[in-house]
Amino acid sequence: MQKPANPQGTRDFGPKVMRKRTYILDTIKKIFIKYGFEHLETPALEKLDTLEGKYGEEGDKLLYKIRSNRALLNEIDGEKADKLNDIFPNKWIPGDSKLGLRYDLTVPFARFVVQHRNDLTFPFRRYQIQPVWRADRPQKGRFREFTQCDADCIGSRSLIHEADLVKIYSEALFNLGLENAVVKLNHRKFLEALVDELNLDFPVERFTSTLDKLDKIGEEGVSKELVKNGVSKEKCKLLFSLIDSVSLNSENITQIAESFGDNPYAKEAVDELEELLSFIEVSDLKIDVQLDLSLARGLDYYTGCIFEAIVPDSGIGSISGGGRYDNLTGVFGLKDVSGVGISFGVDRIYEILESQNKWPQNLQTSSTVVICHFDKKSMLYANNVAFKLRLNNVPAIVYPDSKKINKQFDFANKTGARFAVVIGESEIKSKTLSVKDLVRGTQESLTMDEAIKRFNL
């Protein structure tokens, strides 16, 4: 018999991992809700029409395509089926695939907005937390099935949305214990201004894809590549004087504005950032927000502000990205609908919290109280104790079999329970509970009310 296993690039999330994942997602979700984002879910299955051509040629190759046997049988006529059988005896699956698995949450969201546009009230703020699939080569930290966690606002050009997203970053990353995270902010028009100022005679896209490598190859590497493309060394120097990363505040915006002089692209960016800043009290931000004119992130997509969040020295790239896109729904026939959104990389956040052991204390143990007993009589009493604990919202289980008490403690310890309760003759008589704190190794005799208080701490 074959050993059962989950497919490569996928994961089982057991209870301990789920506690941690739920903590991350709940923390972010609560903040989305506070900022008026509403919950949306779309199906995992999408028509291939909806998915294909949206993620570039590379993306199309990574789409998981689906077929059902039932559809097949109707599709193939007898003669063709016979021929196929010659080629792949007993093991062919022919015909066109018409369904695919969700590749990200953005395209399904755009599809949803266009399809339901008459029922939606714009601006529409939604969050969406669902798995996506990519037929990628599995490797460390890269999965074929993983969770995306997005918040987008569509149908308004107001910069108040960008301001809210900056605040969401600040609260979410702070609440996750990532106080040293940095949010980077740029504007597409600054990138266009740079190309303009430097008189580059190659397209913005090539410039920014070079700039995107700054983290990896440094100023020197970027300069080299630009020089190779015909940019003078002087211009490179000018470039790096412009793209220094600075804190978001009005002085710094003013200074950047001055550096660019009258450049019309830069002026657009500066105006928008000043508007954005009017909606933010910088001193309220709990996380460092920096203007970083080198930030590009797939420029052909974003048309206004661009966001990225990183945790310095974590060894992990960005944990979130986003920005404004002016034509997301255009591919589905709805023009001139502007949106702005961000997406959290749940798996990367998980990895950082795990490697820095930044989980809250209460995630380390299970909150389920294990009730142990000595015989049939004390087991029935334990069953009543469980009933009362649950009535008071304390998760509880009775050890289900009549086994030696040490076996029962073993179970409690292995499941990661913080507390065990022991019921014996004397506890039944005195109407008390022997409560063992399995982390501290202490034991006390408590009344039911005292125990409930202890467990609910």
Place this chain on the structure above:
Amino acid sequence: MQKPANPQGTRDFGPKVMRKRTYILDTIKKIFIKYGFEHLETPALEKLDTLEGKYGEEGDKLLYKIRSNRALLNEIDGEKADKLNDIFPNKWIPGDSKLGLRYDLTVPFARFVVQHRNDLTFPFRRYQIQPVWRADRPQKGRFREFTQCDADCIGSRSLIHEADLVKIYSEALFNLGLENAVVKLNHRKFLEALVDELNLDFPVERFTSTLDKLDKIGEEGVSKELVKNGVSKEKCKLLFSLIDSVSLNSENITQIAESFGDNPYAKEAVDELEELLSFIEVSDLKIDVQLDLSLARGLDYYTGCIFEAIVPDSGIGSISGGGRYDNLTGVFGLKDVSGVGISFGVDRIYEILESQNKWPQNLQTSSTVVICHFDKKSMLYANNVAFKLRLNNVPAIVYPDSKKINKQFDFANKTGARFAVVIGESEIKSKTLSVKDLVRGTQESLTMDEAIKRFNL
């Protein structure tokens, strides 16, 4: 351009629907947790090996199979690819599919348990709430992608698990406002006892599949079918005297025991039900639990207690089913592991709550407060108000554009907001908020503290 649409048999869940679905799932989840069930998630993608042959021939046909382009290219040698191209020019997808989509949560759970058996502590209680996929013909109330909501306990034969599941039914259905729901309970051994007592000379499976039709074709129809299979009319009479549905309590169990006399199968069932009952205080149950000896539910699967929950007169069949299975993990090579579990039909519960309009009041409106304003100055002030509300966990958004106040109220009404706040000159001066209750149609002037209290009710 094609009209964008989700695939047949799938659904988009917009904010209003999500509020309701989340309410159902959270209600059930809270109770699972209280009974010590821990959260598990398995991937949507499973190896076809894992899925195939587990759901019968019909089930195998309904499996969604997956393929990635990348895998393909490696699989086909040039000659074969050429031949294929002749048959399906430019549109073929050849080769074997090695992955499939999760068809239910039970088989992946069994796979998980066997795969991770050395890391798990038994008995293992888990709940799992995830979508499943079936390539079924879409029809009313039947979907290709839908959510299952399961709780199982594996690795113990104790009847305390069955008792906990009965209590979970009681609390979950009551908390969902389905006070008139009925939980039906049977035991496989009773069905075997019936076959034995009636001296049927056809297999238990055929008997129970006939019995399963009782709801649809009534006593007369079932009798007819049995008589056609050689059962005497007298025996049919005896049968229907035995399978009357009665409330679960010890008197009724005793009476059933007496009806069966010394039948050894019935004795086993009676013993187990008496044990089960020792863990339940019947007066604590909030939902009617009935012994129903006609309940079968795919007998070849269950080996002990069998559960079903229904809402009488809802026009919808069962909303939950479950039972004990002694050999779930056998197919994956792990023998003699007994488990018991139940599964809630989320979509059916949704349908009943919707048609009977049993949703809690607060689901009807959005809790997000919409803050309206008259000009740039009041918008900035509104932005500060939003900040303070959010600090106090009140979800809030500022209407993002400078539009006429009526447009802004329109937005608040259409998004289903319960409250809107209006900020103008006088509110800024008096440091108060004009709070409109959009449901009651009232308006009051409140301080920030008063408003926070109002919104948090």
